[in-house]
Amino acid sequence: MTALFPDGCALVFGASGGIGSKVAEVLATDGADLALVYNRKKDAAQTVASAAVAKGRKASVHACDVRDPASLSALVDSAVAEHGRVHTLVWAAGPLVEQHYLANTPLDAWRNAIETEVLGLIGATTALIPHMRQHGGGSIVHLGSAGHRRWPDRDGLSVAPKAANESFLQGIAREEGRNGIRANSVLVGVIDAGMFHELMAKGAFPDGWVEETQKALCVKRWGEAEEIGYAVSFLASARAAYVTGETINVSGGFGV
Template sequence: MIKNGFPEGAALIFGGNGGIGQGVALEFARTGVPVAVAYRSKADIANRIATQIRELGIKSSTHQVDVTDTAQVQATLDAAIETHGRVHTIVWAAGPFVNQRHISEMSHEDWRRAIDIEVMGFFNAAKAALPHLRAAGGGSFVALGSAGHLRWPDRDGLSVAPKAANESLLKGIAREEGRYNIRANSVLVGVIEAGMFPQLLEQGQFDQKWIDETMQMLALKRWGKPEDIGRAAVFLASENAAYITGQQLNVSGGFGI
């Protein structure tokens, strides 16, 4: 039975306790969708988000997981299914803290960590979820990508390049799994007043010149908010987007147009 654009079951959000992931989790809950919050660290934040969701009258659960560990990813999916009966949506919002470095300044360790968490982690989640989604009659993947896929942002390669690999994998999932009513799309994330951006500002990794230049490239003269990303993710996962797959929804305030 479809209710509020979703079947019975939950959205499993990897990185659901992150600055942007929190906003995504809450928007699913506001739509009436139960949420399984998967997190690596900062259990207090994950529990706070789960509590906020329950206060909305929506079921929620938390699951600690290292996404680079395939057994832990499978265990997280199994636990979410046991709790909620079904997982119909996988949201990929996980990722490491990324320092702003030119490609020439990246270390091998920086690159390996970014690939392990962003790319291997997403593959692990997709690999675990596909059999369940097939057996349940379909479902949806929504990954948070980067507006940098459309215009390269200097020094943000440790985020943009791994996410670009996921964009390609999403298209493959969309193509190969559509016959099972499984869809896969992404939200291209612009500058959002949450997550890493405030931390990078505080550390001085973005100076006033960067802020001024970036704001000039925005058609909408404000930074984005987590709920902007959350609403886009909910739309792509819902029946309102039932004939949309393999696509990117750019939520960046018109960055670069």
């Protein structure tokens, strides 16, 4: 069987989170070695690494503050030192998305979301591109929002920053395709993991939200984190070698 990934690793930001950890698990199952990036949850990232090693993959764990360019540069150097090459960047990082109507969203909340999600992705991508060019290319896969297809009330702190990332990655796809670098996104719907569980526990959604949201779905259930992983793995792999500047909406048909 032809390998789906070249030698080297997938650099997975947000690998300690509920969705990011499952994305990493699918990548390992499909044959990718991993450099797993966390901010605060070191133990969770190490658990993901141990599971990948049990599958026969190489896995390393790295701390990084994605808001700090020096931390991002050191991360790339560390991942390359461990694995020799980074062939894929997976962006699954982001803060807890508090639910506010746009007019009531505190400016500090916007600042935190943009610094982490937007400037973090831009910093990670620009830190890694010279390495990818040198090694004949690579793949960038961003976890976006199904809210780009239909605006969800009170979810602006997720949708708006990810929309900026979508625009940025369109530019990367345009400019870097000649260097063998592809950039794509998976639009994430309501996934029964991670942040969704935290928000439900906090009572962040109003009465009737579950019923109304499921009415907007073609597939009448929440998604599973592994289903995001399957789409990420495809876009990162050789099977998607002629795919760039695109999105896959993994949301049960939200927005149709």
